[in-house]
Amino acid sequence: MTEEFENDVTHLAETVAASPLLAWLWVAIAAAGAVAIGFVASWLFRTVAGSLHRRHLIFGELRTRFPKPIFWLVTVLLWRTAVPPFFPEGLAELQAGVRYGLTLSLIGVVGWIIAKILILLIDSAMVRQDASAVDNFTLRRRKTQIKMIRRLVIAVVAVLTVGAMLLTIDGAETFGASLFASAGVASIVAGLAAQSTLGNLVAGLQLTFSNALKVGDTLEVGDEFGTVEEITLTYVVVQIWDDRRLVLPSTHFTTTPYINWTRSQTALTGTVFLQADYSINVEAIRAELALILDDSPEWDRRSWGLIVSDAQRGVAELRATMTAANGDDLWALRCQVREKLVAFIATQRPQELTHTRIETLPHS
Structure with a gap:
């Protein structure tokens, strides 16, 4: 036809x-x-x-x-x-x-x-x-891997398509032979030029398929706290809590320590520390914490607690623990608990705030 x-x-x-x-x-x-x-x-x-x-x-x-x-x-x-x-x-x-x-x-x-x-x-x-x-x-783990496979497929097809175009050049075999003649110098130059790019490419694949990092993970990178927004073949985008984007090369996560709060699960446990006088009624604070958590939609109702974690120089340190389904909910929950417990002690039990005691000795 x-x-x-x-x-x-x-x-x-x-x-x-x-x-x-x-x-x-x-x-x-x-x-x-x-x-x-x-x-x-x-x-x-x-x-x-x-x-x-x-x-x-x-x-x-x-x-x-x-x-x-x-x-x-x-x-x-x-x-x-x-x-x-x-x-x-x-x-x-x-x-x-x-x-x-x-x-x-x-x-x-x-x-x-x-x-x-x-x-x-x-x-x-x-x-x-x-x-x-x-x-x-x-x-999230599967979707991250599928997205990486999608980018790899696009890259492979693009390379094969360009290769098929090059094969249509008359005399391509002779041209290729002349390139191989200078392969010693060319390979060194190309290797030095592509070292960083290839390193990021390998690191991106390692992060994706080793389950070390996933889209949606909550991270602490340096002094920043945020959520993984995108993982590409060469870089990772972290959305900071104030909507800034921290763009880091993939090799950063294979060579520099970072904290992944949600590597194996999304549910998290958070803490809130408060300081009060030795006369603090711990049971009253514990009961107030239970009421605060019960009214909060961010608490996932897995566990909570309140203990005196330290006591020095007339100051008792209280540690409240609580759980949430993810990093964003946990951040909001910790802020709520801290705010409401401080307000409770200041308004309902002001006598239990920290005191500075001065002892005056009589003159001899």
């Missing part, structure tokens, strides 16, 4: 090539016709996929993601087949250049479609994870 179409196009092109004006007219007609056929093919694909959407959700995804690649695939394929043959006589170099450019474009479109198909499969796996009845910790 394709060969017959090409033969018909060649026969017609030979007929009109003698007249430059007629030839350029047919070039424009062929190009416009290819665009029109591409629009029709895209519209038919969208219509058929839309009609099948009720049978399965996958057709809805196909209808959303693939009409544009279908349009460009059909259009570029028809351009390559139908446009160059109509060039006027004497423009062989221009004709060959246009055909070669369209060949590269066709390879790029095919690589684009392959990437879209693979990404569709990966995104479907992510949707199934969202719908599965797994705990939040497992869900």
Whole structure:
């Protein structure tokens, strides 16, 4: 079918090539016709996929993601087949250049479609994870790994597509042989230039698949406290509590210590420290803490407690412990408990605030 179409196009092109004006007219007609056929093919694909959407959700995804690649695939394929043959006589170099450019474009479109198909499969796996009845910790770990696989697939397809384009260069084998002749120097230079990038790439993969870091983890990095917002192949984005973004290379998390509050679970235990006089009624403070936690939606009701953790120089240190489902809830809960316990002691039991005692000795 394709060969017959090409033969018909060649026969017609030979007929009109003698007249430059007629030839350029047919070039424009062929190009416009290819665009029109591409629009029709895209519209038919969208219509058929839309009609099948009720049978399965996958057709809805196909209808959303693939009409544009279908349009460009059909259009570029028809351009390559139908446009160059109509060039006027004497423009062989221009004709060959246009055909070669369209060949590269066709390879790029095919690589684009392959990437879209693979990404569709990966995104479907992510949707199934969202719908599965797994705990939040497992869900975040799987979604982080799936996102990393998605970026790897895009990178691999892009490299393979560029490689396929390079293979179309005449004399590529000779060119490659000349490159290998100087591989000693080139490999050293490339290795030094790419050392940091490759290190970050390996570190990003290590973080993702070793379960050391996940999107949504609560971290303490240096003096900052925040949540992992994004993990890429080369860097990690941490959202700080005040909505700033801390962007760090992946190697930072493989070479520098940091605190991951939610590595193995999202539920956390927090503490609040208060100071009071030795005369403090611990049971009264403990009862007030129970009321505060019971009224707080951030408390997950797993555990709580209040003890005297230290006592020096007339000052008793109270340590209140409480649990929450995640780092954000725990931060809010600790602030509430601290605020309300301080207000309770100051207003209801002011005599138990810390005192400074001065002993005055009589003059001899």
